[in-house]
Amino acid sequence: MERECTAAVELRGIDFAYEQEQAVLREINLHVDRGEWVAIVGESGCGKSTLVRLLNALLTPQAGQVLLFGEELTVHNAPLLRSRIGMVFQNPDNQFIGESVEEDIAFGLEGLCLERGEMERRIASYAQLLDITSLLHKHPGELSGGQKQRCAVAACLAMEPEIVVFDESTSMQDERSRRELLDMMDHMRRQGKYTIFSVTHDADEMLAADRILALKDGRVRGDRSPAAFFADEALLRDCGITLPFRLKLEQELNLLGIATEDVAGGAARKRKHPSNHATAERGQRT
Amino acid sequence: MNGMSLTDGQHEKGRAAGHERETIIELRNVDYTYQAGSPFAAAALHDVNLKIQRGTLIGIAGGTGCGKSTLLQLLNGLLLPTGGSVRVLDHTLLPGMKKLRLNALRRRVGLSFQFPEQHLFEDTVEKDLMFGPLNFGFTREEARTKAAEALRSMGLGDELLNRHPLSLSGGQMRKVAIATVLAAGPEVLMLDEPTATLDSAARRELIALLARLCREEGRTILMVTHRIEELLEAADEWVVMNEGRIVFQGDADELVDRTNELREWGLAVPEQLRCWEEWTARLPQLAALPLPRTPEAMARVIAEAVRGSAGAPDAVRVSAPESIHRSAPAPGSESPSEAVNEARSGEWEHDLCATN
Incomplete structure (x- = not known):
């Protein structure tokens, strides 16, 4: 039975190593509230994808505890808790099973033992949301990389999970699809019912998140707001992140004596502003 | 073509x-x-x-x-x-x-x-x-x-x-x-x-x-x-x-x-171009110039244009084009929730001025 708990995810003293290899994650502690969006960033091989695979027991840590909704994740309760977490992987080919997109979405829904009518409703609804209705009867092999990724996202969301992990889900998308997916992630956050983890190298995705968890050599190197993260040059360097063109331009202007006094707004403001509602919604729920 | x-x-x-x-x-x-x-x-x-x-x-x-x-x-x-x-x-x-x-x-x-x-x-x-x-x-x-x-x-x-x-x-x-x-x-x-x-x-x-x-x-x-x-x-x-x-x-x-x-x-639209269009809207004299490809080059050109139009007091005070970042949080507000809440509740400033 679920206890009253505001935390969606807690990691306590996590260590993890793949077989016969050196530790990938060390002493990871993390507390993420329900409804938060946490972007996980860092250089290739720093442990980002490993970290999110611990959340649904795809991997088991050698030390420490993973708690979901206040309950420790164990081999016994993993199947039940796993149904509350959806994952969208880096490579959509890793999650295609069906002979058609529709079958693929249905596969996960069958696992939830839903009635046929409800399955059909969800397939139609999430296909429309992700703009893949015309692809439903296609074989995954006929789809381009970006189309595959949208189908993978639809299959995940159709299971209506409470925690959604996007593992570089925007990386293979073209610009229009990337922006649509980002807007959808923002919409999900505003609804307040999803807790989002997104492993990413995309600056817009980082800026849209509530928090940025930066990993370096398997340890937490920083846990900041996007504004604080992008203001910390040493942290950016450690995470293999260069300033986006626009921020670099502002920095250069400052160096040339053109002061940007609390330059702000625009895209981030548009994207961040709605999150006030999410905070308010969460405040009412908790 | x-x-x-x-x-x-x-x-x-x-x-x-x-x-x-x-x-x-x-x-x-x-x-x-x-x-x-x-x-x-x-x-x-x-x-x-x-x-x-x-x-x-x-x-x-x-x-x-x-x-x-x-x-x-x-x-x-x-x-x-x-x-x-x-x-x-x-x-x-x-x-x-x-x-x-x-x-x-x-x-x-x-x-x-x-x-x-x-x-x-x-x-x-x-x-x-x-x-x-x-x-x-x-x-x-x-x-x-x-x-x-x-x-x-x-x-x-x-x-x-x-x-x-x-x-x-x-x-x-x-x-x-x-x-x-x-x-x-x-x-x-x-x-x-x-x-x-x-x-x-x-x-x-x-x-x-x-x-x-x-x-x-x-x-x-x-x-x-x-x-x-x-x-x-x-x-x-x-x-x-x-x-x-x-x-x-x-x-x-x-x-x-x-x-x-x-x-x-x-x-x-490449970010370089989006920035350039926004600045050109504020500083029309930039429109005649080719697109600078690097942030360093663009900053130099913008700085010259801003200074060139700075003859009269307040003449260079222009609205900053849309930016995708917010100011860093105040010292002491490093915890994510504090910084995020502060940024969310804060007013957004758009003014930009040339300094001497």
Whole structure:
């Protein structure tokens, strides 16, 4: 039975190593509230994808505890808790099973033992949301990389999970699809019912998140707001992140004596502003 | 637009290391249809005409499903055209021909796939890296040397050589996959969204490496990307595809003049251009100037324009164009929730002024 708990995810003293290899994650502690969006960033091989695979027991840590909704994740309760977490992987080919997109979405829904009518409703609804209705009867092999990724996202969301992990889900998308997916992630956050983890190298995705968890050599190197993260040059360097063109331009202007006094707004403001509602919604729920 | 007209500067850029500008790739009226002749036939390319010269770095852009990947796969014979002809170096590929003796072509034309796992099938990184060189006739020792060199050129250390390729992280796997192609030393290097899963620092390093291979060694590089801005500075030429057709061929200056069409084609307007348009709206005198490609160059031009219009008091006070970041939080508000709440509740300032 679920206890009253505001935390969606807690990691306590996590260590993890793949077989016969050196530790990938060390002493990871993390507390993420329900409804938060946490972007996980860092250089290739720093442990980002490993970290999110611990959340649904795809991997088991050698030390420490993973708690979901206040309950420790164990081999016994993993199947039940796993149904509350959806994952969208880096490579959509890793999650295609069906002979058609529709079958693929249905596969996960069958696992939830839903009635046929409800399955059909969800397939139609999430296909429309992700703009893949015309692809439903296609074989995954006929789809381009970006189309595959949208189908993978639809299959995940159709299971209506409470925690959604996007593992570089925007990386293979073209610009229009990337922006649509980002807007959808923002919409999900505003609804307040999803807790989002997104492993990413995309600056817009980082800026849209509530928090940025930066990993370096398997340890937490920083846990900041996007504004604080992008203001910390040493942290950016450690995470293999260069300033986006626009921020670099502002920095250069400052160096040339053109002061940007609390330059702000625009895209981030548009994207961040709605999150006030999410905070308010969460405040009412908790 | 007719063919690929180059500016003088770009001719110089492309004419690296004394290589003559010889046309090495030519597509004439190329069509490609998947499962042609079956009820599931799906046309991917229509009437594509394209010429590419040796030693140039070509950016290929287009929305999802526009035929970019199909185009690349036609250039090393993985696919044969269903209409028209494809000439690559001294090989001509025609519809229905038997795919014989294409090894020689594939040695000279390397293709890095969109998904890195498609390159990795051995049980160690080193074996995967040596596969190409061995297949193309190098000795085991030469192949081992080429493997290590290719891995280092991608910024990865020798300690990965004995790792299982599928135990690597997504970014490492991507770099190793590109290294497997580099190891064979192709004259033409084609990369299908190679930067997709790399961090921004690694993206810059990769593009610098590609530019070096092009400028210093005369290799021809074709790179598919969704992010025009990352390659805007380095590319000699651009090819934009939409719904299976080439809708644009030309240089970067011509490309950035087509802002509205870029949006129609499902592409991002490069960030450089978005910033420039915003500043030009505030400082109209910038409109006559060419687009500066780097933030440093753009800042210098903007600073001059701001100072030039700073004769009267307050004259330079202009609204800051849209920015994608907020100010850093005040010291002491480092905890994420505090900083986020502060930023959310705070007023957004838009004023910008020149300081002396």
